Amino acid sequence: MNKVQLNQYNNKAYKPGSTLKKTLWYFTNMFFFKTLLPFPSSLKVALLKAFGAKVGQRVVVKPDVNVKYPWFLTIGDDCWVGEGVWIDNLAEVTIGDNVVLSQGAYLLTGSHDYTTVAFDLILGKITLEEGVWIGAKATVCPGVTCHSHSVLAVGSTATQDLEPYTVYQGNPAVAKRKRLIGDTQ
Template sequence: METAVLRSDLSKFNTGDYKSGPKAKVIIWYLINYFIFNSSLPWPYALKVKLLRGFGARVGNGLVIKTNVRIKNPWRLSIGKNCWIGESVWIDNLADVNMGDNVCLSQGSMLLTGNHNYSHTDFTYRLGSIHIEDGVWIGAKSIVCPGVICKSHSILTVNSVACKNMDPWNIYSGNPASPVRERKMYR
C-alpha cells in the first residue's frame, strides 16, 4: 500500500493569526514608510518620531533614526529613551517589538518577528515577539529571530544571527549566535 506524501502547496498560504491592521491605516503607513523612513533623504528625527507616535508606536525621547529604515507596523513597536536606529535597519514587526533604553540597532540589522511554518503544507506564518532590553547593541547586518529576548547589555556582533535568547552582559557571535565572552564596561 502506497502512502500519500505531503508537499508544500503555496497556493494554500494564509497568514494564520497575523492581522496587519485597518486597510486605510496600513496603506497610509506604507506610503509614509516608503517616502520618509525608507528614503535616502535625511528627514528630521523629530518628524520621524512624531509620525511613529501618530501611528501608535511608543517612543521615548532621544531617538536617532537614520535613513533607509523600514518598519512594518509601528503600532506594534515600543522604543525606549536614547535609542539609535542605523541606516538600512529593517524592523519586520508582524508581532510586537519592544526595545528598552539606550539600545543600538546598527546598519543593516534586521528584527524579524515572523517566519513560515515549514511543517505545514500551507506555509502559514509563525510569529514571535522580540524583546530587546536596556543597553543592548545589535551589530551591523545582524538578525534577531522571532521570539528572541536580548537581555540587558548583551551584544550581537556583526553579521550574526540570534535564534535563542541572549543572556545579560554577554557578547554573541556567529550563525547561530553563541556566547563568546562577557561584556565589560570601564567608564
C-alpha cells in the same frame, strides 16, 4: 511523503490593521523613512507616534529605515536606529533604553512552519532590553529576547535568547565572552 502546497496558505486570521491604516503607513514609511533624504529624527519620531508607536526621548532614526507596523513598536529613551535597519514587526517589538541598532540590522518577527502543508505563518515578539547592541547586518529572529547589555556581533543571527552582558557571534550566534563596561568618568 507530503509536499508543501502554497495554494493552501491562508493568512486571513492575521489582521495587523485596517487597509487604510496600512496604506497610509506604507506611503509615510516610503517617503520619510525608507529614503536617503535626511529628514530629522524628531519628525520621524512624531510620525511613528502618530501611527501608534510608543517612542521615548532623544531617539535617533537615521535614513533608509524600514518599519513594517509602528503600532507594534515600543522604543525607549536614548536609542539609535542606524541606516538600513529593517524592523519587520508583524508582531510586537519592544526596544529598551540605550539600545543601538547598527546599520542593516534586521529584527524579524515572522516566519513559516515548514512542517505544515500550507507553510503556516508563525509570529514571535522580539524584546531588546536596556543597553543591547545589535551589530551591523545582524539578525534577531522571532521570539528572541536579547537581555540587558547583550551584544550581537556584526553579521550574526540570534535564534535563541541572549544572556545579559554577553557578546554573541556567528550563525547561529554563540556566546564568545562577557561584556565588561568600564567607568567613563
